[in-house]
Amino acid sequence: MALKHTPRMSVEEYFELEENNLDTRYEYLDGYAYMMSGGSANHATISGNIYAILRSLLRGGPCRVYNSDMKVRVSEERYFHPDVTVTCDPRDRGVADLIQSPCLVVEVLSPSTEARDRGRKLQCYLACLSIEEYLLVDSRSMRIEIYRKEQKKWIYDAFEADDEVELSSLDVRFPVAGAYEDVIFEKEENDKHLGT
Numbered sequence: 001m002a003l004k005h006t007p008r009m010s011v012e013e014y015f016e017l018e019e020n021n022l023d024t025r026y027e028y029l030d031g032y033a034y035m036m037s038g039g040s041a042n043h044a045t046i047s048g049n050i051y052a053i054l055r056s057l058l059r060g061g062p063c064r065v066y067n068s069d070m071k072v073r074v075s076e077e078r079y080f081h082p083d084v085t086v087t088c089d090p091r092d093r094g095v096a097d098l099i100q101s102p103c104l105v106v107e108v109l110s111p112s113t114e115a116r117d118r119g120r121k122l123q124c125y126l127a128c129l130s131i132e133e134y135l136l137v138d139s140r141s142m143r144i145e146i147y148r149k150e151q152k153k154w155i156y157d158a159f160e161a162d163d164e165v166e167l168s169s170l171d172v173r174f175p176v177a178g179a180y181e182d183v184i185f186e187k188e189e190n191d192k193h194l195g196t
Contacts, residue, residue, distance in 0.1 A: 008031045008032060009031065009032070009033060010031075011028065011076070011077065011079075014026065014028040014033050014079065017033055018071070024036075025068070025069075025081050027079060027080045027081055028077070028078065028079040028080075029077070029078055029120070029124070030077050030078065031077065036081060037112070039108070039110055039139075040110060040139065042139050042183050042184070042185075043083075043108050043110050043139050045181075045182055045183050046083075046108045046137055046139055046179055046180065046183060047067065047068065047083040047084060047106075047108050048067075049178065049179050049180070049181050049182075049183075050083070050084050050106055050108075050135075050137065050179050051065055051067050051084050053174045053178055053179065054084065054086060054104075054170075054172070054174075057170075057172040057174065058086065058170065058172065062088050062090070063086055063087065063088040063103070063170060064086070064087055064088075064092065064093055065084065065085070065086050066084070066085045066086075066087070066099060067083070067084060068081045068082065068083050068084075069081070070085060070098065070099055071097070071098040071099070072085050072098065072099045072102050072105065073098050073099065073100050074102075074124050074125060074127075074128045074131075075124070075127070075128065078124050079098070080105075080121065080124070082102075082105040082106055082107055083106050083107055083108045083137075084104075084105070084106035085099055085102045085104065085105050085106070086102065086103055086104040086170060087099050087100075087101055087102050087103060087130075088101075088103055088170075089101035089130075100130075101130040102128070102130055102131055103130055103131060103132050103133070103169050103170070104131070104132065104133045104134075104135070104167060104169060104170060105125055105131060105133075105134050105135070106134075106135040106137060107121065107134075107135070107136055107137070108137045108139055109136055109137060109138050109139055109140075110139050111140075117136060118136065122134070122147070125147075126147060126154055131149070132148065132149045132168075132169035133146060133147065133148050133149070133167055133168070133169050133170075134146070134147040135165070137179060139183075140185060140186065141185065142160065142161035142176055142177065142179075142180050143158060143159070143160060143161075143176075144158070144159045144165055144176055144179065145157070145158045145159075146158070146159070146165065146167075148168060148169075149169075159176050160176065161176055161177060161180075162176070162177075163175075163176050164176070165179075
C-alpha cells in the first residue's frame with residue numbers, strides 16, 4: 001500500500017532513495033515515489049506460497065521467480081515491487097538490481113491495496129510489452145483472477161477454491177488451494193475465538 005508519496009523526483013533520485021533506505025521499499029509512478037507499508041500475515045503467507053509453487057514448477061528452466069524485494073521496471077517512469085514476479089530474460093539474473101522484462105506479475109490484494117492494484121497498477125502492467133499475465137490474488141477468500149494477453153488482447157478469467165490456475169505464458173498449472181496453504185481467513189479466526 002502507498003502510505004504517502006515524496007515530492008516530485010527524477011528516476012535517478014528514486015533509485016538513490018531506495019539505495020539509501022534499505023529497510024523501506026518505494027514504488028515510483030510518473031515522478032513520485034510511494035512508500036510501501038507492510039502486509040498482513042495472510043498476505044505474506046499467500047505471497048510466499050505462490051513464490052514457492054512457481055519456484056518449484058520452474059526450477060531448472062530458463063525462467064526465474066522473484067519476491068517483492070526485486071524492483072520491476074514497467075516503463076521508464078514506472079517501477080513497482082510486485083509480490084511475485086517471473087522473468088525468462090537472461091538479463092534479469094545474477095547481479096541485476098531490477099527486472100526489466102517481467103512476463104508474469106502477481107499482486108496479493110488487501111483492503112488497503114486493492115483499489116490501486118485493480119486501477120492504476122493494472123493499467124501500467126497491461127501496458128508493459130513484456131508482461132503476458134497478471135494475477136490478482138484475494139487475501140480474504142480463495143479467489144485468483146488473471147489477465148492474460150492473447151493475440152494482443154487482454155482476456156480476463158477467475159479461479160475459485162477447487163480450480164487450477166493455468167499460466168499459459170509459462171506452461172504451468174497449480175491448484176488455487178495451494179496458494180492458500182496455512183492461511184486462516186477472518187471467519188475461521190472468529191469461529192475459533194468463539195469456540196464454534
